Amino acid sequence: MRGTVIAIVLTLWAGPALAHASNQGFVLLLPTDIYIAAGVACVVMTVLLLVILPEGVVNWLSRPIVLSLRRARVRHWVSALCALLLIGIILIGYSGPRDPMKNPLPLTIWVVWWIGLVTVQGIVGDLWKWINPWTGPAQFLGAVTGRGPLLRYPRALGYAPAIVGLVGFAGFLMADPAPSDPPRLAMIVGGYWLAMLGGVVLFGPRWLLRAEAVTVLMRSYARMSILGRVGGHIAIGFPGWQVLKCGGARRTGLAVFMLLLLGSGSFDGLNETFWWFGQLGLNPLEFAGRSTVVSQNWVGLVAANLALIAVFFVSTWVGLRLAHSDISLGRAVRAFAPAVLPIALGYHIAHYLTSFLVEGQYVLELLSDPFQLGADLLKRGAYSITTGFLHTPGPVRIIWLTQAGAVVIGHVIAIILAHALAMRLFQSRRAAVLSQAPLALFMIGYTFFGLWLLASPRGV
Amino acid sequence: MTINPKTPAKSPKGLSRRSALTGLAAGVGAAASLPMWARYTHAQTAAPIKVGFQIHRTGIGAAYGRWYGRTTDAAVKVINDAGGINGRMVEVIAEDDGTDPRRGAEVLEKFANQHGCDVAYGTLFSHVVIGSAPRAAELKMPYFVVSEGHHVASGVLNRYTLQPGITDVKSQVQAMAPYVAENLGKKVTMIFPDFAFGHDHRDFFTAAIEAQGGEVLAQIAIPPAETSFTKYFPKIPRETEVVYHVMVGPAVLTFVKELGEFFGPSAPKMFGFIDSLEAVDIGSPGLEFLEGTYFWEGMCRDAQSDQSEHAAFYRAAVGVDDHGASISDPTDVSTYGHMFGCWETMHVIKAGMEASGYAGPDDRTKLIEAVEAMGEMPESQAHPQGAKVFNGKTHQVFGHQNISRVENGRLVKVHRTSIEDTLYPDEVDYTTQPF
Numbered sequence: 001m002r003g004t005v006i007a008i009v010l011t012l013w014a015g016p017a018l019a020h021a022s023n024q025g026f027v028l029l030l031p032t033d034i035y036i037a038a039g040v041a042c043v044v045m046t047v048l049l050l051v052i053l054p055e056g057v058v059n060w061l062s063r064p065i066v067l068s069l070r071r072a073r074v075r076h077w078v079s080a081l082c083a084l085l086l087i088g089i090i091l092i093g094y095s096g097p098r099d100p101m102k103n104p105l106p107l108t109i110w111v112v113w114w115i116g117l118v119t120v121q122g123i124v125g126d127l128w129k130w131i132n133p134w135t136g137p138a139q140f141l142g143a144v145t146g147r148g149p150l151l152r153y154p155r156a157l158g159y160a161p162a163i164v165g166l167v168g169f170a171g172f173l174m175a176d177p178a179p180s181d182p183p184r185l186a187m188i189v190g191g192y193w194l195a196m197l198g199g200v201v202l203f204g205p206r207w208l209l210r211a212e213a214v215t216v217l218m219r220s221y222a223r224m225s226i227l228g229r230v231g232g233h234i235a236i237g238f239p240g241w242q243v244l245k246c247g248g249a250r251r252t253g254l255a256v257f258m259l260l261l262l263g264s265g266s267f268d269g270l271n272e273t274f275w276w277f278g279q280l281g282l283n284p285l286e287f288a289g290r291s292t293v294v295s296q297n298w299v300g301l302v303a304a305n306l307a308l309i310a311v312f313f314v315s316t317w318v319g320l321r322l323a324h325s326d327i328s329l330g331r332a333v334r335a336f337a338p339a340v341l342p343i344a345l346g347y348h349i350a351h352y353l354t355s356f357l358v359e360g361q362y363v364l365e366l367l368s369d370p371f372q373l374g375a376d377l378l379k380r381g382a383y384s385i386t387t388g389f390l391h392t393p394g395p396v397r398i399i400w401l402t403q404a405g406a407v408v409i410g411h412v413i414a415i416i417l418a419h420a421l422a423m424r425l426f427q428s429r430r431a432a433v434l435s436q437a438p439l440a441l442f443m444i445g446y447t448f449f450g451l452w453l454l455a456s457p458r459g460v
Numbered sequence: 461m462t463i464n465p466k467t468p469a470k471s472p473k474g475l476s477r478r479s480a481l482t483g484l485a486a487g488v489g490a491a492a493s494l495p496m497w498a499r500y501t502h503a504q505t506a507a508p509i510k511v512g513f514q515i516h517r518t519g520i521g522a523a524y525g526r527w528y529g530r531t532t533d534a535a536v537k538v539i540n541d542a543g544g545i546n547g548r549m550v551e552v553i554a555e556d557d558g559t560d561p562r563r564g565a566e567v568l569e570k571f572a573n574q575h576g577c578d579v580a581y582g583t584l585f586s587h588v589v590i591g592s593a594p595r596a597a598e599l600k601m602p603y604f605v606v607s608e609g610h611h612v613a614s615g616v617l618n619r620y621t622l623q624p625g626i627t628d629v630k631s632q633v634q635a636m637a638p639y640v641a642e643n644l645g646k647k648v649t650m651i652f653p654d655f656a657f658g659h660d661h662r663d664f665f666t667a668a669i670e671a672q673g674g675e676v677l678a679q680i681a682i683p684p685a686e687t688s689f690t691k692y693f694p695k696i697p698r699e700t701e702v703v704y705h706v707m708v709g710p711a712v713l714t715f716v717k718e719l720g721e722f723f724g725p726s727a728p729k730m731f732g733f734i735d736s737l738e739a740v741d742i743g744s745p746g747l748e749f750l751e752g753t754y755f756w757e758g759m760c761r762d763a764q765s766d767q768s769e770h771a772a773f774y775r776a777a778v779g780v781d782d783h784g785a786s787i788s789d790p791t792d793v794s795t796y797g798h799m800f801g802c803w804e805t806m807h808v809i810k811a812g813m814e815a816s817g818y819a820g821p822d823d824r825t826k827l828i829e830a831v832e833a834m835g836e837m838p839e840s841q842a843h844p845q846g847a848k849v850f851n852g853k854t855h856q857v858f859g860h861q862n863i864s865r866v867e868n869g870r871l872v873k874v875h876r877t878s879i880e881d882t883l884y885p886d887e888v889d890y891t892t893q894p895f
Binding site for chain 1: 515517518519520523526530553554555556557558559560561562563570575587588591653655656657684685687708709710711712713714717739740741744745746779785786787788789790791792793
């Protein structure tokens with residue numbers, strides 16, 4: 001069963017994305033109970049295999065192949081160009097079409113960047129260091145003024161500003177009444193860009209690495225990607241090899257940031273389920289819109305994240321006790337936190353796949369007719385936007401299994417990473433395995449939760 | 461969703477106050493002395509008529525919103541290709557309301573204060589209509605809704621809110637009763653979601669079937685968040701001749717499948733509203749049980765043998781094939797039963813503006829009075845679903861309804877009601893309310 005499911009999942013994973021599903025009718029007709037059981041079984045089998053398999057197998061996974069490419073030196077120019085593009089799109093956000101599916105700002109921010117680029121960053125490689133819209137402008141400002149940073153970044157702040165930024169971003173995404181409204185989004189994106197540019201001017205590039213949530217997020221996900229650097233050369237390896245190369249998070253703040261990525265992503269799915277509507281005492285079939293659940297979603301977001309952090313800390317602590325280890329809890333949390341990144345990335349892909357397949361079509365439509373003059377540069381023809389795949393059993397099954405595949409693969413990689421990280425942290429294999437038992441249980445439970453989210457009826 | 465008018469609009473910001481006033485004074489004086497046609501020839505160069513489209517782009521109405529948008533685009537294209545309204549092009553300003561009543565009201569304010577819209581239009585979901593209508597009255601903005609709700613005719617809204625392009629649920633439901641009683645059976649069990657939408661069906665149909673000498677044996681209310689229904693089916697009395705069902709939401713396909721499994725081949729007659737299965741191909745695997753069952757349809761999804769030339773024109777204009785799906789993707793089934801309401805409402809706005817000589821926001825009350833006075837609307841390109849009668853007092857239009865039977869995965873019309881079947885006594889007279 002396990003081999004078959006993995007084969008199906010991998011086949012689907014490699015195949016083209018076919019469709020989206022906001023109206024979930026056909027998902028509820030799928031035998032999702034069986035699929036969920038198979039997915040959880042995959043993760044359980046991974047845990048058991050890791051106990052049995054020789055150590056060398058995991059070590060082999062952490063070794064990249066070095067490619068003989070050297071990095072280019074035009075990065076700041078690309079960044080500056082991206083900044084100019086962003087400013088242009090923000091201006092169109094203010095003055096362009098009011099329909100979020102016609103205005104380039106919400107399409108760029110939510111579909112291209114948040115859904116698309118974050119996924120590419122996590123799977124392929126660190127694109128963000130090229131397109132980061134602050135590094136180039138900061139470099140040029142420095143060159144023009146001939147001055148370096150005005151202040152030293154306060155070490156005591158650590159990752160606190162980035163954590164605040166991430167929670168603020170997640171709140172805007174999940175609890176704001178209208179995060180896609182073009183002028184509203186223009187104000188938020190424009191304001192944030194300016195504020196962070198100010199931070200870079202004041203504190204230098206360290207600001208981006210510690211305080212700017214998007215860069216910290218993108219760099220965290222880049223650790224999961226297959227492309228990275230070894231000694232100035234580009235290298236390619238199994239997803240997560242860079243996590244093993246970097247080791248754990250250097251500071252507890254970064255570890256917490258990584259856990260927040262998972263907690264926020266999970267709540268992003270949870271807050272759409274009938275279950276959540278039930279908790280709020282609302283009828284999902286006559287939901288009166290996001291403006292009625294702003295405070296509830298904020299409370300839910302914060303509670304979900306606190307719960308996740310607590311469970312992770314407790315699991316890690318119990319693992320240390322089981323292994324009779326004298327390693328501090330903080331060190332162990334820092335060591336294991338990056339292992340949740342593949343789960344968070346898997347959720348991200350699964351949660352947004354259907355939106356991407358629908359809203360991505362609006363991006364193509366915009367590219368085909370960028371000035372809304374009736375052009376059809378991409379030869380897409382009339383009525384090119386469709387959601388038929390959400391209402392047809394075959395495509396709905398393929399999409400669901402692809403989403404489930406992302407969740408399951410994310411957990412499998414997470415378990416392998418946690419195991420490999422534990423092997424480095426502890427002296428003996430026995431201690432490493434024992435220390436992982438609670439986290440492995442947690443991840444098996446989380447697999448079930450993630451797949452349940454995908455199979456649950458949703459209100460929006 | 462912004463439709464670019466063929467005639468470029470001159471930005472009001474480009475005019476100085478003095479030149480605008482001078483021009484206005486001269487224009488008013490000159491226009492008053494001109495015949496009607498000449499005024500509008502002159503207006504060819506004027507700014508477009510701005511229709512604020514309150515679109516459900518996100519939220520629970522998004523699936524409908526896409527098709528309402530497409531129908532609106534098609535209607536505006538046809539109107540603009542034929543010269544626009546009073547010689548002015550129509551420009552649609554679409555704002556997402558998030559299917560959220562509070563945002564709906566904010567969107568109306570943007571239409572009035574930021575975009576300078578002439579009218580607001582297009583809302584489907586009842587709670588957004590009810591949340592927005594009071595603001596429309598405060599802003600003195602004519603608000604043309606396409607929601608099917610009985611709230612307009614029930615009198616809870618106001619003189620600025622009109623529903624001239626789609627019939628309301630009360631008239632639809634009561635018009636079904638004669639056919640159901642005569643052809644399907646008089647002993648009915650109703651299964652409906654346990655909230656306002658379902659309660660409307662329960663109340664309206666129970667009264668209507670009793671008026672036909674029938675009776676409702678059981679009313680089975682299903683909690684809205686329910687996703688498994690087998691435990692409710694044993695409550696269906698054995699002597700039931702007709703099951704009337706109006707389930708909506710993601711679990712509706714599960715409902716149909718489980719109903720089929722429960723009854724097997726010896727099912728009573730089934731009657732439902734297409735609302736349950738809008739945008740879903742009736743012939744999909746898993747829905748075989750629907751074969752031979754009956755549905756209300758506002759407009760027939762599958763092209764019928766007697767489809768009028770106007771209906772065919774409309775079908776082509778919105779890019780839908782003979783099976784109700786997009787011509788670019790046969791799996792992309794439209795919300796055909798309802799979306800004609802956008803087309804017809806847009807044409808009512810056009811007819812109302814032409815009848816009232818609408819020239820700008822100062823003529824909004826004249827526009828409302830003109831629509832109130834419309835009365836009969838013959839079947840035409842503007843009314844491809846069929847002839848209608850607008851009740852100026854209740855601000856609600858009345859029209860023919862269709863009952864279709866599923867045959868080989870297609871919806872085949874078996875009955876078309878008269879307009880008289882859909883009428884009920886007035887519950888309000890908005891014309892007595894001052895503007």
